[in-house]
Amino acid sequence: MKKLKLVLITAALAAAASAGAAAADGARFGIKDWEVACDNTRRCEAAGFQSDESESLPVSLWLGRDAGAAAVLEAKLIVVSGDDKDAGPLTITVGKLALGGLKAETELTAEQVARLMPSLLNAESAKVSDGKHQWLLSLAGLKAVLLKMDDQQGRVGTVTALVKPGTRPASAVLPPLPPPTVRPVAMPPAQKGDEKLLAAIVKTIRPEDCGADLKDSSRDEAIYRLPGGRMLLVLECDRAAYQSSYGLWVARDKPPYDPRPLDLPGMEGGGIMNASFEGGKLSSYAKGRGIFDCGGFWTWLWTAQGFQLVDVSQSNMCRGVPGGVTLRDWVAKVVR
Incomplete structure (x- = not known):
């Protein structure tokens, strides 16, 4: 196993494709101030922001739509105020339309979406205000990402596009695809002496495989019991200013420990960022930059077949919204 490098995987589609997670080629697409992602069920989500050139406070419009003839478009406005105070009721103004009474990060009603979308499709920008703050939402790229959304869902030329x-009926729209089923298994409890076991197993892992640069510092290390007398080691192997890369090993709980590096479905390279494990769930998040206005989230569950991918969502546009405005690339159905 090569030494892990601190690298943010900025395209979840590329990572997920290695595990067969991509719904279709080109299911993630970005242009100008907008991006769209369609997951393995054909659900599509899009987000647009203020332009890099504008002096606007951070603002985003999130759009989502399931596959299928009857699926409706969902929408939410997201704003960041300069004084860290919650924004009041929002009004979005596009051309002659002024749509008021909107709450930040609250889904718009079907009536509001129906009134708003025709105006957005025929404008270059939209103004958002709460009476104290103002934001300027760019619409550059909106038509292109919505066309991609329509294309992935088989809507182009139908009455639902x-x-x-067009005139093609809604019945011509592609149906949603079923998500894969993930069945987690119960985790055995920790035992007295597991910390000593951790130290013993770590000694059998070559320093060049993990943490050669961290040998003189405090490294994050953890061990967890898996079914069948196996142990999961989660070791910090590389560190940067605001995040760390972790390696995973599965070993026996008795000598010879024989630790084996673990590659995760949907993640290339064997390492993950900012790892945590609890109750059979392995989580990872990766920051695109320190303020975490872009990046990604991954979740796996331990099953009888090992770790299986449960969900992936990412935001590739770094536009000042804390946590990013993530778009879903992959989802599984958890059956307990």
Whole structure:
């Protein structure tokens, strides 16, 4: 196993494709101030922001739509105020339309979406205000990502299309795909002496495989019991200013420990960022930059077949919204 490098995987589609997680080629697409992602069920989500050139406070419009003839478009406005105070009721103004009474990060009603979308498709920007703050939402790229959304869901030329509607009936729209089923198994409890066991197993892992640069500092290390007399080691192997890369090993709980590096489905390279494990769930998040206005989230569950991917969501546009405005690339159905 090569030494882990601190690298943010900025395209979840590329990572997920290695595990067969991509719904289709080109299911993640970005242009100008907008991006869209369609997951393995054909659900599509899009987000747009203020332009890099504008002096606007951070603002985003999130859009989502399931596959299928009857699926409706969902929408939420997200704003960041300069004084760290919650924004009041929002009004979005596009051309002659002024749509008020909107709450930040609260889904718009179907009526509000129906009124808003025709105006957005025919404008260059939209103004958002709460009476104290103002934001300028760029619409550059909106039509392109919505066309991609329509194309992935088989809507182009149908009465359900957002950008290029036609006369084809809604029945021509592609149906949603079923998500894979993930069945987690119960985790055995920790035992007295597991910490000593951790130290003994770590000694059998070559320093060049993990943490050669961290040998003189305090490294994050943890061990967890898995079914069948196995142990999961989660070791910090590389560190940067605001996040760390972790390696995973599965070993026996008795000598010879024989630790084996673990590669995760949907993640290339064998390492994950900012790892945590609890109750059979392995979680990872990766920051695109220190303020975490872009990056990704991954979750796996331990099953009889090992770790299986449960969900992936990412935001590739770093536009000042804390936590990013993530778009879903992959989802599984958890059956307990």
